[in-house]
Amino acid sequence: LIAIETKLLPLTINADWTDAELEEKLHHHQVLQRDIESHNKIVNAVLKLSERLDHDFQTGGSERASYSLHLV
Numbered sequence: 454l455i456a457i458e459t460k461l462l463p464l465t466i467n468a469d470w471t472d473a474e475l476e477e478k479l480h481h482h483q484v485l486q487r488d489i490e491s492h493n494k495i496v497n498a499v500l501k502l503s504e505r506l507d508h509d510f511q512t513g514g515s516e517r518a519s520y521s522l523h524l525v
Contacts, residue, residue, distance in 0.1 A: 457485060457488065457489060460485055461482070461485055464482075466478075
């Protein structure tokens with residue numbers, strides 16, 4: 454996450470840039486945005502699984518916890 458933020462933070466626009474340079478910067482940021490969005494889906498899936506496992510642990514549901522672990 455820090456590496457992605459580092460790539461995104463220096464968002465400056467120089468008045469001397471050509472349209473081609475601006476398009477290149479835009480494309481670069483769009484690629485980074487898609488990368489962030491794809492990681493977001495993975496992180497959300499892991500969080501949901503963790504919450505499910507925690508709930509099963511709290512309620513003593515070892516059968517469901519075992520099943521959930523097999524999904525990973």
